[in-house]
Structures are given as C-alpha cells and as structure tokens.
Amino acid sequence: MSATHQAVWLFGGIALTLAVASVIGRRLARAPGGDSNPAVENLNARIKAWWVMVAFIAAAFLVGEGGVIVLFALASFAALREFLTLTDTRRGDHMALAAMFFVVLPLQYWLIWIEWYGLYAIFIPVYVFLLQPILVSLRGDTGRFMLRVAEVQWGVMVTVYCLSHVPALLTLEIPEFDGNNLLLVAFLVLVVQASDVLQYVWGKLIGRHKVAPTLSPSKTWEGLVGGVASATAIGAALWWITPFSIAEAAAMALVVTIMGFFGGLVMSAIKRDRGVKDWGRMIEGHGGMLDRLDSVVFAAPVFFHAVRYGWTI
Amino acid sequence: MMIARFLAAATAKLITAMAWVVTGVTANWQGCTPSASPRVYFANHGSHGDFVLIWSVLPALLRRRTRPVAGADYWQRDWVRRYIGASVFNALLIERDRTGRSTDPVQQMTDVLQAGSSLILFPEGTRNTTDERLLPFRGGLYHLARRCPEVEFVPVWIEHLNRVLPKGEVIPVPLLCTVTFGAPIRLLPGEEKSAFLDRARDGLLALGTRYSERHV
Numbered sequence: 001m002s003a004t005h006q007a008v009w010l011f012g013g014i015a016l017t018l019a020v021a022s023v024i025g026r027r028l029a030r031a032p033g034g035d036s037n038p039a040v041e042n043l044n045a046r047i048k049a050w051w052v053m054v055a056f057i058a059a060a061f062l063v064g065e066g067g068v069i070v071l072f073a074l075a076s077f078a079a080l081r082e083f084l085t086l087t088d089t090r091r092g093d094h095m096a097l098a099a100m101f102f103v104v105l106p107l108q109y110w111l112i113w114i115e116w117y118g119l120y121a122i123f124i125p126v127y128v129f130l131l132q133p134i135l136v137s138l139r140g141d142t143g144r145f146m147l148r149v150a151e152v153q154w155g156v157m158v159t160v161y162c163l164s165h166v167p168a169l170l171t172l173e174i175p176e177f178d179g180n181n182l183l184l185v186a187f188l189v190l191v192v193q194a195s196d197v198l199q200y201v202w203g204k205l206i207g208r209h210k211v212a213p214t215l216s217p218s219k220t221w222e223g224l225v226g227g228v229a230s231a232t233a234i235g236a237a238l239w240w241i242t243p244f245s246i247a248e249a250a251a252m253a254l255v256v257t258i259m260g261f262f263g264g265l266v267m268s269a270i271k272r273d274r275g276v277k278d279w280g281r282m283i284e285g286h287g288g289m290l291d292r293l294d295s296v297v298f299a300a301p302v303f304f305h306a307v308r309y310g311w312t313i
Numbered sequence: 314m315m316i317a318r319f320l321a322a323a324t325a326k327l328i329t330a331m332a333w334v335v336t337g338v339t340a341n342w343q344g345c346t347p348s349a350s351p352r353v354y355f356a357n358h359g360s361h362g363d364f365v366l367i368w369s370v371l372p373a374l375l376r377r378r379t380r381p382v383a384g385a386d387y388w389q390r391d392w393v394r395r396y397i398g399a400s401v402f403n404a405l406l407i408e409r410d411r412t413g414r415s416t417d418p419v420q421q422m423t424d425v426l427q428a429g430s431s432l433i434l435f436p437e438g439t440r441n442t443t444d445e446r447l448l449p450f451r452g453g454l455y456h457l458a459r460r461c462p463e464v465e466f467v468p469v470w471i472e473h474l475n476r477v478l479p480k481g482e483v484i485p486v487p488l489l490c491t492v493t494f495g496a497p498i499r500l501l502p503g504e505e506k507s508a509f510l511d512r513a514r515d516g517l518l519a520l521g522t523r524y525s526e527r528h529v
Contacts, residue, residue, distance in 0.1 A: 077487070081337065085489040091479045097486040280489055281339050 003180040006241045010186055011058050018054065021047050045285030053283070053292070057189070061182055066113070068185060069167045073109040078289040079159035079297075080105065082279040086270070087151040092141030096132050100156050104128050108164050115171040124161040129153060158297055159290070165300035172304075174243050174311045183241040184307065187249075188256060191235045192299050195257035196264070199227030216268040224261060231257045243311050252306060256299035263298025267291075321400045328401070329369035332362060336477060336490035340370035343520065344496030345467060347372045351426045352497070353466045354379070355454060357447055357517060358435035359475030367433050367469055368402065370492045377403075380425060381433040382418075384409045405432065419456045426461050433469075436513070442480045447518055450510045458500040458509060465497035466513065470520035495520045 025044040028037075060067035080101065089097060104124065111120035133149045169184045203223025211219045235253020239246045267290060271277065280288025290297075332338060354367060364381035371379055385406040388398035398404040405425055408414035422432055434457075437448040458466060470493045478485045495516055500509055 078337075081487045081489055084486075085473060089476065091482075094479060094482050094486060098484040101487055102484070280337065282337065 003183060006180075006183055007061060007186070010183070010190075010238075010241060011054070011061075014054055014190070018047065018050055021050075042285050049283045049285050057186075061186075065167075065170050065182070068170065068182065069109055069113055072163060072167045073105065075289055075293060076105055076109070076160045076163050077101070078280075078282060079163065079293060080155060082282075082288045082290050083155035083159050084152065086274045086276065086279075087148075087155060088144070089148055089152065090141055090143065092139035092143075093136055093148055093152065095139065096135035096152065099135055100128075100132070100152065100160075104156060105160050108160055109167070112164055112168050112171060117168075117171060120164070120168065124156060128156060132156075162297045162301050163293065165304040166296065168304055169307065172308055172312050174307070175313060177243040177311075180241075180243075184243075187235070187238055187242050187252075188300065188303050189296060190238070191231055191253045192256055192260045192296050194234050195227050195231030195260055196295055197227075198230045199223040199261070202226030202230070212265060212268075215265055215272060219261075219265065219268075228254065228257045228261065243307075248310075252303065255306065256303050259299040259302050260295030263295040266298070267294035317400070324397070324401045328365055328397070332365050332369055335485050335487045336366065336474065337487075338366050338370055338490045338492060341491055341493040343493050345465075345494055347375055348465075349375065349378075351429055351461075351464055352431045353422075353426070353434055353454075353457065353461075353464055354431065354469045354494075355434045355436050355466060355513065355517065356469040356471055357521070358437050358440050359442075359471070360440065360478050362474055362478065363435065363471055364402065364404075364433050366471055366474055366490060366492055375431070378429065379431040379433060380405045382407060382422060382435070386410065409438070419453060419460060422453075422457050423460045426457075426464055436510075440480065441475070446521060447514060450514050452506060452510070454513060455500075455506045455509050462500055465499065467497045468495040468513065468517040468520055469493065470495070470517060472521065493520045 025040070025047050028040045029044060056071065060071040063070075084097060084100075108120060108123060111123060132153055133145075136145070136149055166185055166188060169188065170181045172181060172184075174181070200218070200223065202225075203218060203220045206226070207220030207222045209221045210217060211221055211224060232250050232253045235257075236246050236250035238253075239249035242249055242252075244252060267279075271279065278287030279290035282288045283292060286292050356363060356367060364383070368376055368379060368381065381402055381404045383398055383404045383406055385408050388394050388404060388406055398406065405421060407418035407421055408416060422434075425432060434454065436450040436454045438451040438453075439448070441448050454466070458464075471490065472493070473488050473490045476486065477488050477490065498513060498516055504512075
C-alpha cells in the first residue's frame with residue numbers, strides 16, 4: 001500500500017471516529033436537560049474543534065512537507081505567544097522577545113526545512129541560550145534578570161524547540177520508508193491526542209484516585225492507566241503506517257503517551273502557578289494552543305530520538 | 314465617494330486583522346453586554362493601539378457608531394494619521410491645548426452622544442508610560458457625565474497591549490491581549506467631581522486587578 005493510500009485510510013478512520021462522536025454528542029444534547037449541561041456543551045465544542053483541527057492537518061498533508069512545517073511553525077507561534085503572555089517580562093526584554101518571534105522561530109523551522117540536523121538540534125539550546133541573555137543585558141535592566149531570562153528561554157525551548165521535533169521527523173532517512181515520513185507525524189500526533197482523549201474518557205467513567213490533586217483535579221490513576229493502555233493499543237494497531245513491528249509500535253506508543261501525560265502535568269503546574277485555567281482561548285472547548293499541544297510538546301523530542309537511533313541509517 | 318468609503322472600510326479591516334494576528338484579542342463582557350444606546354467607553358491608555366483593540370472587539374454593528382476621542386495635535390500631524398484617524402476610524406478630534414483652542418471638547422463629545430453614537434475615551438489624557446497602573450483622571454469625564462446624565466459610562470480595561478508595543482519601540486511583540494468591559498456607572502445626583510472621578514477610576518482599576526494580581 002502506498003503512503004497516499006495509507007493516509008487516505010488513516011484520515012478516513014479519523015473522520016469516521018469523529019462522525020460517531022458527533023452523533024453521540026448530538027444525542028446527549030437532545031436528551032432531557034442535555035442541552036443545558038455544561039459538560040455536554042463542552043464535549044460538543046471539543047468535537048467541533050477536533051473536526052477543524054483534523055481539517056487543518058489534512059490540508060497540510062495534502063500540501064506535503066512544506067505544509068506540515070508551516071503548520072507547526074504557526075502552532076509554535078501561537079504557543080509561544082500564549083507562554084510569554086504569562087511570563088513577567090519587562091520593557092528591557094522587548095528586543096530579545098521580538099528576536100524570539102521573528103528570528104529564532106522562523107530560523108528553527110527553516111533549518112528543519114533544509115534538513116540541517118547538526119544545527120537545528122543545538123541552535124536553540126546552545127546559541128539562543130547564549131544570545132538571548134546578551135540581548136537582554138544590552139538594555140541594562142537588571143531587575144529579576146535571572147528570572148526573566150530563564151522564563152523566556154524555557155518558553156522558547158518548550159514551544160519552539162520541542163514542538164519543531166514533530167516536523168523534524170520528516171528529515172529522518174529510514175530505509176524502505178522513503179517518502180512515508182508524513183505518516184510518522186500522523187502516528188505521533190494521533191497516538192498522543194488519542195491518549196489525551198482516552199485518559200479523559202476513562203477518568204470520567206471510572207476515575208477515583210487523583211494522581212496529583214494539587215496540580216490537576218481531572219487526572220486520575222484510572223484515567224492514566226486506561227488511557228495509556230488503550231492509546232498503546234491504538235498505536236500497536238497503527239503499526240502498518242510505520243516502519244515498526246507491532247510490538248515496536250506498541251512500545252513507541254507507550255513511551256509517547258507516558259511522556260505526553262507528564263507534559264500535561266508540567267504545563268498544569270505552570271498554569272497553577274500563574275493562576276489561570278487555560279493558556280488561551282484560541283480553540284473553543286479546548287482553551288489555547290498549548291492546552292492542546294502540551295503533551296505533544298513533551299512526547300515529540302523523545303519520539304524523534306527513538307526513531308532516529310533505532311531506525312535510521 | 315463610494316470608493317473612498319470602501320477603501321476606508323478595507324483599511325479598517327486590515328488594521329483590526331493585523332491587531333488580531335499580533336494580540337489574538339478577546340473580549341470579556343464582565344459587567345455588561347453590548348448595547349446600541351450611546352455609551353462612553355473609558356479605558357486605560359498604554360499604547361497607540363488601544364482604541365483599535367476596543368473597536369475591534371465590539372460587535373460589527375456597533376463599531377460604525379463608536380468613535381474614538383483623540384488628540385487633534387497628534388492625529389493631524391501627517392496625512393497617514395489624518396487618514397487613519399478621521400476617515401478610517403471616524404475619530405472625534407479634540408484640541409488638547411487649553412489656551413488657544415477654538416472648540417470645547419466636552420461640547421463636541423456631547424453632540425456626538427446626542428447624535429446617537431458612542432465614544433471611546435482615555436481619561437488619563439495621555440499614554441501611561443509609568444509603572445503606575447493608572448494615572449490620575451482628567452476632569453473631562455465628569456463634565457461629560459454632567460451634560461449627559463442618561464449616558465452609561467463603561468470602564469474598559471486593556472490588558473497587555475502596553476507590553477506588545479511599549480513607547481519608543483518599533484517592532485510589536487505578539488502577546489495575547491484581553492479587553493474587559495466592566496459594569497456601567499452614571500453620575501449620581503449631587504455627586505462631586507472628585508468623588509465621581511474616584512469612583513470611575515476605582516471601577517476601572519478593579520477590572521485589571523483580578524487579572525494582574527499574579528504579576529506581583
């Protein structure tokens with residue numbers, strides 16, 4: 001089966017799943033008292049937003065590698081904007097902040113486009129790490145200097161560097177998998193997002209024991225185990241779009257779902273610290289871009305390196 | 314005439330679209346809902362883009378009838394500003410210089426309100442570049458409230474736009490902005506100038522407090 005065929009089957013499957021979810025959502029809303037139930041309303045808003053998000057990803061896939069790189073660059077832009085809105089930057093940071101948005105972000109994605117692994121792997125953690133405090137110190141404002149520098153750097157690491165490892169999957173050369181790398185992107189995003197949804201579903205159904213009550217009241221052990229197990233099963237069932245065997249696909253799915261879970265936990269800790277519920281209001285029912293991508297952000301680099309060390313030449 | 318009006322509308326769309334790309338601005342109708350009756354929206358002032366942000370979160374129908382109040386000296390300085398101020402946003406230009414002015418700003422504003430339009434007003438009088446959250450209010454708000462006792466005065470807090478483009482900077486930094494509309498106030502019978510201005514200022518500050526507390 002060619003990559004195009006596989007993509008058609010994959011997106012067909014996703015559309016079918018969403019269609020079933022939409023029907024269920026509409027039934028729930030029509031049930032007595034359903035349309036005034038905030039949980040049902042939120043569910044339907046989420047399903048609608050999923051349709052839009054899947055449409056965007058499908059459109060990017062149709063355009064090809066460039067489309068996926070641009071899509072994730074835009075996602076990084078939105079995520080960085082959300083992150084930096086919650087940091088305590090001052091006027092002295094202005095030049096450095098502008099550089100992050102208009103130089104660092106495009107440059108990172110351009111390096112991925114030209115497939116320069118040697119530089120895109122170290123550009124932000126080494127060069128931006130040094131450049132950003134230089135720019136800040138040039139403005140001479142030393143108040144809370146370390147704090148300001150650290151917050152911005154961490155934001156750029158998470159929202160630009162880590163997230164850019166999703167399209168970076170396109171640069172890997174995997175024997176007998178030529179031209180199919182887009183499917184690796186689909187595998188990663190699908191498994192991580194499925195894990196998020198299934199953790200939520202399992203948690204709602206049988207969740208009792210909270211994992212970290214001070215961080216997130218919605219994350220339960222039952223949800224975690226159920227979500228990770230079922231997302232791992234989905235990952236295994238998707239082995240046919242990957243260069244992995246069934247067991248390898250399951251192992252990969254297990255790793256990314258666990259990383260994804262902890263990503264959500266870490267990003268919740270930041271939101272708690274800042275006293276906000278969501279990162280933004282970009283996607284109805286989901287909050288901001290980072291609310292949707294927090295788990296992808298943490299899973300992407302690990303998945304990228306696992307594939308790179310296990311399957312490339 | 315048709316073409317000029319179309320161009321002005323297109324420019325307005327372009328400016329508000331740009332503002333949205335940079336700030337992703339969202340509206341918080343906390344103390345009231347959009348209304349067609351004449352209102353005075355009074356807001357904190359940290360950036361030249363303040364009125365654009367308020368203007369762009371208003372429902373499209375109300376936008377046409379909502380006019381920002383702006384200093385004539387600034388908005389008449391060159392043709393770009395004249396065009397954007399007068400034609401695109403239909404700003405009500407007032408002479409800020411007390412001596413030598415030929416028109417009475419309060420009378421101008423009263424006329425506009427009586428004609429059925431709303432106003433966007435920055436009672437601090439100038440952009441706030443200090444570390445204070447809000448500068449003292451000028452008296453105009455009170456005089457306007459006295460002439461138009463039936464008009465609702467709605468406090469509007471703009472969050473983060475001063476970080477997007479601080480004074481003296483050229484490149485805007487994209488950060489999310491929110492525009493929060495508070496509960497309207499009116500001049501109470503017999504209320505003194507300072508009491509009314511304090512009440513208006515406190516009402517505005519209260520909108521920002523909740524959001525900004527975490528920045529302490």
